[in-house]
Every structure is written in C-alpha cells, then in structure tokens.
Amino acid sequence: MYRKLKLDVVNSIKDAINTLDWEVPDNIPVEEPPNAKMGDLASSVAFELAGKLKKSPVEITQDILKVFIKPENFDQVESKGPYLNFFIDYQKFSKLVLNSINEGYGNLKIKNRKIILEHTSANPNGPLHIGHIRNSIIGDSLNRVLMRAGYTVETQYYxxxxxxxxxxxxxxxxxxxxxxxxxxxxxxxxxxxxxxxxxxxxxxxxxxxxxxxxxxxxxxxxxxxxxxxxxxxxxxxxxxxxxxxxxxxxxxxxxxxxxxxxxxxxxxxxxxxxxxxxxxxxxxxxxxxxxxxxxxxxVNHDSFIWESKYVRDGSVEKVIEKLKDSGYTKENEVLYLDLKDFGIEKELVLMRSDGTSLYSTRDLAYHLEKSRKGDVVIDILGSDHKLAIDQIRLALGFLDVKSPEVIFYEFITLPEGSMSTRRGVFISVDQLMTEAVERAKAEIKKRRTDLDGTEIAEIAEKIGIGAIRYYIARLSPEKHMVFKWDEALSFERGCASIQYAHARACKLLQKAEKFDATIDLENILDHYQLENSEMELIKTISQFTSVIEESAQTRKVHKIAQYSLDLASAFNKFYKSLPVIGSEEEILRVFLVDKSRITIKNCLDLLGIEAPESM
RNA sequence: GCCCUGAUAGUGUAGUGGAUAUCACGUAGGAUUGCGGAUCCUAUUACCCGGGUUCAAGUCCCGGUCAGGGCACCA
Known part of the structure; x- marks a missing residue:
C-alpha cells in the first residue's frame, strides 16, 4: 500500500511537470521528511529542475503547486521552501490498508523467476560454529524474503x-x-x-x-x-x-x-x-x-549437492576442455588460467600436477550448472572468497554463462581472535543455542510463576533461537563482528521485545469480546477521527510490503530486522497511549490489534523467528 | 608490498547527493488507581583526518590513519 502512495506521488509530480511543459527528470526523488509536521512524504524535484530552468527551487515548487492535482489518499499538499510536502488522508488510506491485510499479508505478486541460492556450505569436517551461521542466517532469511517477494527459490548446500x-x-x-x-x-x-x-x-x-x-x-x-x-x-x-x-x-x-x-x-x-x-x-x-x-x-536447504558429482559425471573435464578453447589457459607443469589481461595477477590453477581436480574447478562446474538452471544465481560467501569469485566470474564469462550475484559477509571473530576448526578454536552453534535457551528459561522463570516446565521450555526455545537469529540478521553483512555472549543473548529490547509485542497483541485478542473480522470499516472511519498513534501504526503496517520488496531487490535482510523493531515500537506506543478493551472504539481497535499481530508474525517469520502467543 | 571491506554518540548500529542524521544498549530523570512493566515518555552525546566535485557530501572522487580479510597445485 505504501508503495502505491509513493508511486502516486511520483506520477502526480510528473503530470504537473508535463502540464508546465518542462522536461521530466529521469528520477523523481520521494523521501520521508525528517519531521511529521512536514508531512508523510516529500520531494526535492525542484532542485533538479532548477539548473535547467534557471529558476530558484522555491519558485519552481510554487509553479508546480499551482497546477498540481492531488493524488488519491492525500488530503494536503504544501510547499515548505523548496520542498513539496504531502500529507496522507488517513481516513481513506486506513480503510485501504486495513482491508488489504489477511493472514498472508506480505505475499507479493508471483514473479516467475527462479533463483538458486547457495548458502552455508560449510566443510563437513566439524560442527557448525558461530562463524558459519552468519552465512546460514543471512542465506535462510534471504530465502524467506525472496519467496514472500514472489520468486521461486531453490536453496542449496554445496x-x-x-x-x-x-x-x-x-x-x-x-x-x-x-x-x-x-x-x-x-x-x-x-x-x-x-x-x-x-x-x-x-x-x-x-x-x-x-x-x-x-x-x-x-x-x-x-x-x-x-x-x-x-x-x-x-x-x-x-x-x-x-x-x-x-x-x-x-x-x-x-x-x-x-x-x-x-x-x-x-x-x-x-x-x-x-x-x-x-x-x-x-x-x-x-x-x-x-x-x-x-x-x-x-534453516532450510532444498538440496545438498556433492561436489564429487561434477568429477564423476565428467563435467569438470568438459569445463577444462572448454576453457582451453578460450585461449586464456597456459601450461607449465600445471594447467592454469592466465587472467592478467583482466587485472587479476593471480592465476587460476585448474588441475593439480598429480592430475586431481581442485576446488575452484569443481566449483566452476557447479556454477555452470546453477547458471543454466536458474534465472538468477546467488551465493552467500565469506569475504575471504572475493578473489576466488573474481576468477570464477571471468572463467564463467569464457564459458558463456551468467555469473552469480554474491553476498559477501565479513567474519565473526571471538574477542581473543579468529575461529578455526583446524585449531579446534570455536564456539559451536549447538553450544550457542543451548546457552541461549537456558538464559531465556531463567528469564521466563523470573517473570512467570504460572507456567509449568513444558510451557517454559517451549517459549524459551522460541526466545533463545530468536535472539540468535536476530543478533546476526540485524547487522549489515559487510560489518565485521566480534562475538560477545552478553550481546548475542541480550533479551532487553532486540528480538524479545518484538516477540513480546506479538504476545501482547494475542493476549488482547483473547480477552476482547468484541472481535469481529468483518466490521464495516467504511462506516466506522467516516465517524471517527484516528488518533496519532493509530495513524502511525497504520502507516508502519502499510510499509511492510515495500520493506519486503526493497529487501528482496537489494538482497539485504537487515532492513527487515530494523523494520520489525519499528513495527513493535509503533504497536507498543499505540497500546500505551490508547485503551482497547472497554473503550468506545473497541471494535476498531481490536481490529487494528489483529492486523498488527499478523504483520508482526509475518515479519518475524521472514527472519526465521517464531512469534510466541504468550511469553 | 599489492588488492578488497569497514570507520557515524560511552558502546553497537541505520542511513537511495537533499530539510533538524536512524534505532537500540548505557546513563540520569519520569509515567501507570487501565488491556501483561520484556512497556511508554524526557534528557544525554556522534558522521576518523586532509583535500576536491556540487546549489547541496555521512553519502561521490583523491590522499592519509586505524581495524579485519585476501594475495595456495587449501576450501
């Protein structure tokens, strides 16, 4: 819904510029103003036009306003200096938003594009440790986001x-x-x-x-x-x-x-x-x-692909033969690709002198297959693979297939240094999860005396695992991370507070007597002026689909984590400032609580985090 | 040495060239005779350094500094 608003704004600005017979710029910037007094959306097109028209931005804004036709769902358009400011008509907009939300809220239109997403792919020479799960959590969350955004995704573990x-x-x-x-x-x-x-x-x-x-x-x-x-x-x-x-x-x-x-x-x-x-x-x-x-x-994988397959079925050999045709292979003692012409000093060795294949060659065969099977290929890789992937990209170019999109993440290290399976220095994921769930249990026991052991264990599992996933997913991948127990397992704010907002919504719905999923919003909203916290909450809820779309397009899942906190916060503010049960607006507010509940739940699901109904 | 990434309040972080820089933790106050206080409100403090491009730079360019990673017939 929010995306539609933005689009309407862009189009109405274009119309106005056309009316004035000016040239329409390629990009019409629309952003959120720093302050609610400046409206819900704003545009700084005037700056862009100023150069060509040789007029001041303020003047241009005035000119645009004169011919501007207000798009639907807005009730006011103003100019604040050189900016155009738009105010949403919440009475209208709310009807639209609230009516569009059902249990599947967030599922975007099917896109008919197949993505092959490789993640985790840790060497099977030891347990997964906290370095590996950055890969798994980014990959799995991205899988969830892409699927919601309408893509067909196959996740693979190489x-x-x-x-x-x-x-x-x-x-x-x-x-x-x-x-x-x-x-x-x-x-x-x-x-x-x-x-x-x-x-x-x-x-x-x-x-x-x-x-x-x-x-x-x-x-x-x-x-x-x-x-x-x-x-x-x-x-x-x-x-x-x-x-x-x-x-x-x-x-x-x-x-x-x-x-x-x-x-x-x-x-x-x-x-x-x-x-x-x-x-x-x-x-x-x-x-x-x-x-x-x-x-x-x-964390889910649709398939496990064994690299030996590519040696056994002859595709490694085929790749090598085809690369020889490219004219970039050289041979002295060993066969390699010379990539100096492409700015890569390091040659890519294709075969050991004892005749066995190398990881990179097998990986090449694997990528070849992925490129043929999917419209888009995405790899989640540690930043130590950067050089290798540059080489692979060139080689795939020689083989005439598309290269993968790669999401690199920087390492998670321990305060005392880097982790290593070889040296036996690491914290395993099993250990981390056990500890997280134990801490969650202790926390629940402090707050709840009415639950039995089984109930506590169930909730603790959701909170503990959620804390871990959130701790990793919230951070942008290119940021180096030093693992600290207390930060990873903190239940103050962070993930638990989002889950809490969901549990709170569930409790309200359980208590409410006047819940009615088929209320007549039209009628109610025509006779009621929404409060600020209600408008804020509705606006935040309406942004969910655009957050998914943006996250899917940029392949960045930390935006979802950020949004989930904003969403919980908007809900908590609403909850705190207005009574629900027993109020005159109970029917409407309970309805809004239910829509909030759905949005929080679906949002957490994108991060692989469960939403407890009570905690 | 060469290459890649990062650097934003005390700490951790967001930030598509546009207005008063996001969120959280921390600290200091405060709220609630209401639906669960894992809540809400207020205050507090920041764009690594030096040049440049631009009407406008945290954001783009150049040069430093610090941190992490890469430069295997390893994966």
Whole structure:
C-alpha cells in the first residue's frame, strides 16, 4: 500500500511537470521528511529542475503547486521552501490498508523467476560454529524474503566431499580412534560396553575382511562406532575432534601429506569402492550431525549437492576442455588460467600436477550448472572468497554463462581472535543455542510463576533461537563482528521485545469480546477521527510490503530486522497511549490489534523467528 | 608490498547527493488507581583526518590513519 502512495506521488509530480511543459527528470526523488509536521512524504524535484530552468527551487515548487492535482489518499499538499510536502488522508488510506491485510499479508505478486541460492556450505569436517551461521542466517532469511517477494527459490548446500580437508578426516579414520572419553553418548552408558570391542566383534570372523589392509578394518570400526554408538547430533563434533587431531599429527609429521594426497588421488580415480564408501560415510556422518543444528535454527536447504558429482559425471573435464578453447589457459607443469589481461595477477590453477581436480574447478562446474538452471544465481560467501569469485566470474564469462550475484559477509571473530576448526578454536552453534535457551528459561522463570516446565521450555526455545537469529540478521553483512555472549543473548529490547509485542497483541485478542473480522470499516472511519498513534501504526503496517520488496531487490535482510523493531515500537506506543478493551472504539481497535499481530508474525517469520502467543 | 571491506554518540548500529542524521544498549530523570512493566515518555552525546566535485557530501572522487580479510597445485 505504501508503495502505491509513493508511486502516486511520483506520477502526480510528473503530470504537473508535463502540464508546465518542462522536461521530466529521469528520477523523481520521494523521501520521508525528517519531521511529521512536514508531512508523510516529500520531494526535492525542484532542485533538479532548477539548473535547467534557471529558476530558484522555491519558485519552481510554487509553479508546480499551482497546477498540481492531488493524488488519491492525500488530503494536503504544501510547499515548505523548496520542498513539496504531502500529507496522507488517513481516513481513506486506513480503510485501504486495513482491508488489504489477511493472514498472508506480505505475499507479493508471483514473479516467475527462479533463483538458486547457495548458502552455508560449510566443510563437513566439524560442527557448525558461530562463524558459519552468519552465512546460514543471512542465506535462510534471504530465502524467506525472496519467496514472500514472489520468486521461486531453490536453496542449496554445496558439500565439499573431495577436498584435502576431507581426505584428512579419512586419514584419521584409517589411522586413529575416536576418543571414547569425549563421546558423551547415552547409548554407550546404557550398554556399559567398550564400543571398539563391540565393533571388533561385529567385524570378527568375516573372511572378506581378512583380505583387507589393517587400516581399512580400522576405518570400518570407526565408522561403525560413529554410526551406531554416537548420538546423531554429536557426529559432527566427533568428526571435528578427529580432524583437529589429524592436524596435530600433520604438524608433527609433515611427510604425512603424501599419504593424504594419495587418498585424494585414489578417491578421485573412483576405482576403490571401499575407499569411496569411507569418504562418503565420513562426510555423511558430519552432515547428519549438522542437520539437527540447522533444523533447530530453522534453516532450510532444498538440496545438498556433492561436489564429487561434477568429477564423476565428467563435467569438470568438459569445463577444462572448454576453457582451453578460450585461449586464456597456459601450461607449465600445471594447467592454469592466465587472467592478467583482466587485472587479476593471480592465476587460476585448474588441475593439480598429480592430475586431481581442485576446488575452484569443481566449483566452476557447479556454477555452470546453477547458471543454466536458474534465472538468477546467488551465493552467500565469506569475504575471504572475493578473489576466488573474481576468477570464477571471468572463467564463467569464457564459458558463456551468467555469473552469480554474491553476498559477501565479513567474519565473526571471538574477542581473543579468529575461529578455526583446524585449531579446534570455536564456539559451536549447538553450544550457542543451548546457552541461549537456558538464559531465556531463567528469564521466563523470573517473570512467570504460572507456567509449568513444558510451557517454559517451549517459549524459551522460541526466545533463545530468536535472539540468535536476530543478533546476526540485524547487522549489515559487510560489518565485521566480534562475538560477545552478553550481546548475542541480550533479551532487553532486540528480538524479545518484538516477540513480546506479538504476545501482547494475542493476549488482547483473547480477552476482547468484541472481535469481529468483518466490521464495516467504511462506516466506522467516516465517524471517527484516528488518533496519532493509530495513524502511525497504520502507516508502519502499510510499509511492510515495500520493506519486503526493497529487501528482496537489494538482497539485504537487515532492513527487515530494523523494520520489525519499528513495527513493535509503533504497536507498543499505540497500546500505551490508547485503551482497547472497554473503550468506545473497541471494535476498531481490536481490529487494528489483529492486523498488527499478523504483520508482526509475518515479519518475524521472514527472519526465521517464531512469534510466541504468550511469553 | 599489492588488492578488497569497514570507520557515524560511552558502546553497537541505520542511513537511495537533499530539510533538524536512524534505532537500540548505557546513563540520569519520569509515567501507570487501565488491556501483561520484556512497556511508554524526557534528557544525554556522534558522521576518523586532509583535500576536491556540487546549489547541496555521512553519502561521490583523491590522499592519509586505524581495524579485519585476501594475495595456495587449501576450501
């Protein structure tokens, strides 16, 4: 609705300029004035026209006003110096806004464009940590915004199963054992049993295993242990610990790198089914551990795409062949793309000298496929990928397909420095969520004595997870972020106050006797002058769709976070300044409360945050 | 060294070249015999430095300073 207002203003200004027989500028600026006394919308076109017409902006504004025809839903148009100021006719506008809102408020017109959105894509060599979720939360929120804005979106998680890091995990499976002491598994306690002994017995007396090398048997034991005895949500943590230990081994004995490379060569060769099984199990276990984490955070992926696919189906090879045709490849010891002509000093190596493929080449094949499948391709990436993406863009240009739009985010670091799975320095998302929900519980217990444990747990989950998502989503992605527990989990203001506004609205509706979804707004508003806080609230509600549109177009989700706070604030002001239940305007106000409730709920949903009905 | 990003009240942040710079936390006051005080109101304090472009610069350009990241046959 708000967008229509703006559009009407622009068009009426254009009409006026046409009437005056002046040239219409390409861009008619419409903005919100700094002060309510200056109206609801304003334009500074006069400045733009001043140069060409050789007249003062003030004069121009006067001239425009003389021929100006007031658009619908406005009751006053004035000039304040060089500005044109527009005042909304709230009696009319309110009818329009309130009548247009139903449970699906915010769903924009279907756009018939398919977007492939890749996000998260963390290496499956450990649990997700707070650095990764900036990616997940930006990506998932954007997915929600784009879908509401009418796009068809497919979200993908690109699984790196062929990299050196995974080979290191596999090396660990071959040569190390999981540290049983750190495996906090309830099942293990239940059976009170040495899991390796157990695995050994399962594998005993199998003649087919006798033929296997010792390390294969060890790997199978490890996998058995992982699959059967480790709780699902702990699998990624176990892999992470193993990966950390392999890194330590490697530091002590650098020559191990040859063994690890050999694993990669064999896996890529595709002629050792057992090794392939072990790689896949390693990756799968880790993904199985990440799944409950993402689910609890309300992050959704439509598909998981394994990078090995592009080696197996020959598309990596095809990409390399096609790039050779571009004329920019060179070869000395190794095949690479020379991009100096395009201002990139760093060459893009396409294949290792041992013949195995590299991440960037496989990524190229992946992007090629995405470009063909979607009208728009969006990647959410850490800013450390900037150079790589510049190279990919050029290469995709050689391949004649469109490049992805990339949303870069700067890193989240700990006060003591950067996080690293390799060094085992990180705060896992599981840990963060547990802590957040615990703090929320404590907070609820302080405020509510009428709830039982189950109810408290349910609400705490919504508040705790909401706090995390909001903390990350509110910040513009190019801002570097230092993680601090107290800031991330603060319930004062921030997300909880938005949820509170929703709970408050729900409570009102529950108490109200005069709720009627089919009231005769026309009639009511013809006999009632809206109060300021009501007008403000209606205006804020009406902005919801334009916020979505803008957020979708600019691919920036932090605007939604900002808006949700404005919305809650407008509702709270209304609530505080006017009585609802028992007032003469109860029917109208309850109706307005219901529309507010819907808008807050749908707005939080865009951020993957639940709106509790009571808290 | 080269490249990319950021720099806005005590802190964290928003800001499409346009009027009095957003929001939150913090601090100091205040409100409520009303629908839930995770609320509302008031005060408080800011555009890193130096040039330039423009009628108009937090916003654009150039040069610094500080912070983070990148410059692998890693992902």
């Amino acid at each position: 699984v790196n199963d062929m990299g050196r890091q995974i080979a290191m995990v596999v090396w660990g499976l071959f040569n190390l054992k999981f540290d049983e002491k750190t495996a906090e598994t309830s099942y293990k306690e239940q059976i009170n049993y040495d899991p390796y002994l157990w695995a050994e017995q399962i594998l005993k007396n199998r003649p087919e295993l006798d033929a296997l090398e010792e390390k294969y048997v060890n790997a199978l034991k490890n996998i058995l242990y992982l699959q059967v005895l480790v709780d699902e949500n702990q699998k990624d943590h176990q892999i992470g610990k193993l990966y950390f230990r392999v890194n330590q081994e490697l530091k002590a004995r650098p020559e191990l790198i040859d063994e690890i490379s050999q694993l990669l060569i064999t896996y890529e060769g595709g002629e050792d089914p057992l090794l392939e099984f072990i790689f896949k199990e390693a990756v799968n276990s880790c993904l199985e551990g990440m799944e409950p984490t993402l689910k609890r955070l309300h």
